Amino acid sequence: MLTLGAWLHNLSPFALEISEGFGLRWYGLSYAAGFVVAYLLMRALAGRGLIQIPKDRVADAMTLLILGVILGGRLGYCLVYEPALLTTFTNSFPFWSFFALNRGGMASHGGMVGVIISCVIIAKGFRDERGAIIGRTTPLHVMDVMALCCTPGLFFGRVANFVNGELLGKIVAMPGQAAPWWAVQFPQEMFSASMDKGGHRPPLTAEQAIALQRLIDANRGAAATDEQAFQRVIDLLQKGPAETSRRVAEQLAPLLSARHPSQLYQALAEGVVLGVALLIIWRVPRAPGVIASWFLIIYGVLRVVTEFWRLPDAQLAVQRIGGLSRGQWLSVLMVVAGLALLRFSLTRVRRVPGVLGGWGSSNLGATA
Numbered sequence: 001m002l003t004l005g006a007w008l009h010n011l012s013p014f015a016l017e018i019s020e021g022f023g024l025r026w027y028g029l030s031y032a033a034g035f036v037v038a039y040l041l042m043r044a045l046a047g048r049g050l051i052q053i054p055k056d057r058v059a060d061a062m063t064l065l066i067l068g069v070i071l072g073g074r075l076g077y078c079l080v081y082e083p084a085l086l087t088t089f090t091n092s093f094p095f096w097s098f099f100a101l102n103r104g105g106m107a108s109h110g111g112m113v114g115v116i117i118s119c120v121i122i123a124k125g126f127r128d129e130r131g132a133i134i135g136r137t138t139p140l141h142v143m144d145v146m147a148l149c150c151t152p153g154l155f156f157g158r159v160a161n162f163v164n165g166e167l168l169g170k171i172v173a174m175p176g177q178a179a180p181w182w183a184v185q186f187p188q189e190m191f192s193a194s195m196d197k198g199g200h201r202p203p204l205t206a207e208q209a210i211a212l213q214r215l216i217d218a219n220r221g222a223a224a225t226d227e228q229a230f231q232r233v234i235d236l237l238q239k240g241p242a243e244t245s246r247r248v249a250e251q252l253a254p255l256l257s258a259r260h261p262s263q264l265y266q267a268l269a270e271g272v273v274l275g276v277a278l279l280i281i282w283r284v285p286r287a288p289g290v291i292a293s294w295f296l297i298i299y300g301v302l303r304v305v306t307e308f309w310r311l312p313d314a315q316l317a318v319q320r321i322g323g324l325s326r327g328q329w330l331s332v333l334m335v336v337a338g339l340a341l342l343r344f345s346l347t348r349v350r351r352v353p354g355v356l357g358g359w360g361s362s363n364l365g366a367t368a
Contacts, residue, residue, distance in 0.1 A: 006179035006258035008249050009186045012238040013164045027105065030160035034153020035066055041149040051145050052137040057126045065146065068118030069111045069153075074098065076110010080326065105166070108154070109330045115150070119143045140289035140345060147295035148278050155271020162263035164188075168200050169262030169309050175208055179258030186259060187234050187252060191227065200311055202257040212255050219248070262310035269302040289345030296338025303331035 017023035039062045046055035053061050075098075078085045082104050088097035097103060116139075125136030161167045165188035173179035190212075193199025204212060216229045219236060223229035237248045277298050281291060304324070312325040321329060 005181050006173065006183040006185050007181075008237075008253050008256070009165055009184050009188075010237050010245065010249065011163045011165070017239075026163045027101070027157075027160040030156035031069075031153070033156045034150070035062060037152040038062065038065070038146075038149040041152075042145060045145065045149075052135060052141055053122065053145065054126070054135045057135055060126055061122045061142075064118040064121055065115060068114035068116075070106070070114070072114015072117070073106030073108065073111030074101065076107035076113060077104050080107055080110070080330075105161075106157075108157075109327070109334070112334075115146055116143065119146055138288050140292060140341075143292035144286070144288060144290070147292045148282060151271050151275035151278065154274070155267050158263050158267030158270060162261060162267070167263055168192075168311050169260030169265075170311060171202060171257045171259050173258040174202055175204055175257055176254050177258075182261070183258035184261045185253060185256040187230075187237065187256060189257065189259075190230055204255065208255050211251070215248075215251050215255070260309040262306065265309055266303070266306045269306050270299060274298050274302060287345050287348070289341055293338045293342035293345055296334045296341065300331040300334035300338060303334075304328045307331070 013025050013027065014023045015026050015029055039058060042051070042053065042058045042061065043055060045051045046053055046058055078098060085097040085100070085103060089095060090097065094100055119142040120139045123137050123139040123142045125133040128134050165186045168186055168189060169184075172183050179185075189201050192201045194201045195203065213226075215233060216226050219233050220229040221232055223232055233248060233252065236244055237252065238245075240248065274295070278291060278295060281294050307325055307328050310325075310327075312320060312327070324332070
């Protein structure tokens with residue numbers, strides 16, 4: 001739906017809503033799709049002898065990887081962005097806010113720490129039916145494999161962020177102003193605090209504020225608060241009859257800012273650009289750790305760049321330090337870690353056998 005030149009976001013976070021507020025969410029499906037694609041890639045690599053994880057143990061490796069991503073990603077988000085989730089318990093499912101993934105979601109940097117821990121465990125190998133250890137290798141080799149296979153999951157995750165209307169981008173046009181065709185209006189911005197209080201909700205004129213309140217009151221239903229009533233407005237926009245959705249969109253569009261679709265920028269950067277770059281690097285067999293090093297370096301640089309179009313998390317008391325967001329500083333540390341790992345990997349190139357690399361090659365010998 002085109003409004004003032006921008007597209008009004010009317011996507012539902014549910015792929016299948018079973019009951020109000022409960023169902024199959026695109027966010028969960030994005031993780032599932034990422035894990036499935038990573039599994040298929042690892043099976044293909046193992047089947048061609050390009051990695052040292054046995055083909056019949058790829059499922060075991062994926063189980064460890066999934067645990068690392070979910071636990072590391074969620075714990076990372078809670079520790080860095082919203083520590084209160086670790087100590088908040090409720091009387092409704094899932095009872096502990098740590099498991100309420102719809103509150104904040106995951107932190108990609110934390111997920112990577114979880115993946116590194118999983119790689120160390122996977123590198124120890126697996127026991128076969130006779131009790132012998134198979135698939136033992138260096139953690140750097142496993143990190144290379146995971147770095148190459150995880151980029152589709154990064155892409156799916158960012159697309160899910162866009163569908164959810166979260167991780168908003170910077171404003172390119174204020175409410176009521178004409179906006180470029182590529183900009184997006186996110187109704188979810190109304191749930192944030194006002195910009196003068198560190199939030200992401202733009203200021204409205206007196207006339208616009210009255211129009212917003214009228215829209216809320218007209219669709220209040222049984223909602224007790226304005227926030228609950230506005231959620232009902234969004235529900236009508238996303239899931240209401242076509243005529244009702246159109247009417248709500250016409251009333252809501254002049255009250256919303258138009259923003260950079262920063263989630264899609266990051267999906268392109270982290271899922272496509274990063275993935276293609278790693279595939280190019282992988283064309284020649286590499287020392288263990290080289291591909292993982294370039295993953296950290298390229299991903300970190302891309303995150304620093306793309307987050308100039310993305311707003312920091314609104315709940316942070318200090319959103320920028322030295323002009324950079326917390327996510328950008330973590331990405332700078334990733335670049336530094338990647339450079340250190342690259343140096344370390346290349347200095348031990350002749351001492352560690354077993355390496356990912358080479359189009360169609362089964363050669364596992366290390367080269368610089």
